[in-house]
Amino acid sequence: MPQRSAVEATNPLREGLRIKNSLEPCVMVIFGATGDLTHRKLLPALYNLALEHPLPAGFSVVGFARRPYNDEIFRQQALESVNEFSRQKPVNPQVWESFSSGIHYLQSDFNDPAGYDKLGELLTQLDQERGTSGNRIFYLSTPPSQYPEIIQHLGAAGLNRNRKGWTRIIIEKPFGHDLQSARELNRQVLKVFREEQVYRIDHYLGKETVQNILVFRLANGIFEPVWNRRYVDHVQITVAENIGLEGRGGYYEESGAIRDMIQNHMLQLMTLVAMEPPIAFDADSVRDEKVKVLHALQPLTGRDVTTNTIRGQYGAGWVNGHQVVGYTDEPGVSPVSTTDTYVAIKTFIDNWRWAGVPFYLRTGKHLPKRLTEIAIQFKQAPLMIFKRSETHGQVEPNVLVLRIQPDEGISLKFGAKVPGTDMQIRAVNMDFLYGSSFVRQQPEAYERLILDCMLGDSTLFTRRDEVEAAWTFVQGILDEWKQQPSETILSYESGSWGPQIADEFMWRDGRRWRRP
């Protein structure tokens, strides 16, 4: 072993470049390589990274799945994925040829120890041939039920760590089905991997605009003073989908909206809006503050669940000009299913910053449009000096909206005088549109997250205690819902903004949902 050199620790040539830290060559092993996520997201993301060349030379992919493919077939499938789903089309033939030479396929059952032995041999071979130096990422892109099996086999084959390089594992959501299963999965994962090797992915955190929440809050001095109970009346977080199940009936029957959206994406968004400024922008400082928010969530149990949550299920209706069937008529769904496709929750964060400020979360399928936004509604001016008759009741509270998708941006609503002799006031929006202010194409969330994992930066990944704290909050609701009769699941017409009672839910508090 050569003695340690003076420049070995860092690469000085990285100074001033977009990626400041060394991006070491590695192999990414994708379990479930023939699945939908790999096809739609992972392979196109990897190709984009190769095209824009942050991917290091020697980077390799090993697809691990049951289907009887070989390298050639898998490469062909990968090419089709890129051609169909990459944000940079058509594929660049020269770059593809070079990139695809590092794509391999290994056919095996996930429960076959021999498959993992073969994987170990292939990884050693790639280390030698492509200079990947023992650096590995295992990406679990299989149904969650197979995670424990794969993790256990990786450990048994000694692939969970190696002396030469680093080993990391990316685990897709859902991370557990409830609190108990999440804890059990964490236990199984951490029996084989150390926490710092584990990257629990929530692709929402990879979106540029989600990251911009932190920049908006923490890089601008003017917002922090008003970001608290003194000025904020309430916060609404909406994640609306206009699609239905898209063939995922089996999965959705088991999860419902609360597990599919609230437990992960929406609580993550809420933590970013509500957390205290971290002491530094690094993985643990940020995640420490997020966990504090989750711990401060007022638990919903018993009667509180009835008064503070609404669950619904879509019936037939019209969405985007198409007639759609009701949830129970979808393929793979039980005709007497009680799965929630719409959830609205009112919750409070019991800390000094947010005490008494309600956070309203709503999500649903077959709503009128696809959209994710966070709306922070401020309190009214303390004294209205303009007469109601003069203002025509037009004075509305200020609302700051952080739009995550589809038209990413930020808008601030405020009152302005309509030109003329009378004192007519109208609410106007001051808009910042991400797409029109920055011409650079935004990377896909998966590109950012895969790159972060390669760099060993887990800031945008979920830590064990975060996952469990989120489940603790959701579990209280799930337990109560289990006790309630099925009539408490309210039907709503597809193409509407959810059950009518969701509006009453807000009116009771003297508020109303935003019409996004």
Add this chain to the structure above:
Amino acid sequence: MTNDKATTQGIQIPWAGKPVRLEEVETQLVRLWRMSANNMRTAQNLNVRTSVLNLVICTPDIQTAQWANAQLRDLSNTHLARVTIIIFDSNDPTSSVSSWATLRCFPVISDVMRHCFEQITLHITGKAISATEQILRPLLKPDLPVYLWWLGDLPSGRQGFHDLVRLSNRVIVDSDRFFSSEEDIHSVVELMDALPNCAISDLNWGRLTAWRELIAQFFDSSELRPYLEGLDNIEIEYATNSISQDGVTETLLNPTNALLLVGWMKRTLGWTIDTSHPYPLSDSANGIYHWQLERLPQAGSLADGDSIKITITPRVHADMAPGTLCLINASSHIQGKKGMFSISRKDDPEHVVTSVILPEGPRPVRTVNMTIYKESRLLHDELEILGHDQLFEEAVHQVEGLL
């Protein structure tokens, strides 16, 4: 300010908008915004007024100004609040300032939303050129940074130019357009030293970014990083070609990109000139440069020696713009082992091939796309930075030291 003619008599610049007297520019722009708002009401379009920066473009002639004017189309959705294109006409001895004003709007995403910015064009002749700063000052949008894009060679030592630079937060040049690379690099350094408060940047530095990234990637792996401290020979080739006019053939040489690359490596890796060596043997007239550099001896260094030989040579390449980098070969020796690292453009201007050869054998070669960006794209990147680009400025100083 002497101003014989503050009107637009005689000169026709159709793309510049409506000729107006200098003192009426602001009024005219207000009128144009009002008309635009009326259009919006009738056509239901939404015009967006961006207010992030002033861009001042200095050009030596109308033709260059027209080219710059065309580039602005690609920048419409960037950050422009007001653009002032200045055309210097030193051939006309009469002192005059002619001005035009227009509002330029371009669709963003769809035609429903359009981004608009104000554009003023000034044609300045004679003695008025030396008063450009005073002419420009009242035309700048208040409280917004000023970016000065200087097209062409730098007028070293000209007072009027320094005044313009003093007015700016950032000066952008393009050393790719330098007629005399070495002289202009000296001018850039002089400017940096004379006016340290103004940030200077070069579009050519943006062209180098992808090359710097690829070179850095060679040494990202902890296994290969030791080779970084054993680098002992670097060869760089840049494209050149010839033009024939009236029976005279002229070779177009612009080694600035290659020089900047060497300056960057020298700065980043802490190399110094080996004063004991008979080099430099550069033949700058033919675009050939040689240097012998050395690294400071370090405790625990794995390098087999402290000397680094650097060579820059032109290569005739009819399909590439003069100055485009074609090849970088680097070799390194550590503990008796040799590593060779190469990036070559081959015949395809859009791609490069990277390769690594180690004692254990060659690593897989990789083809990487190396798009040659338009000036507007490079300019856009520069407009995103406000402060000093310390690394660039130090790299240029290193180049000047080598020359």
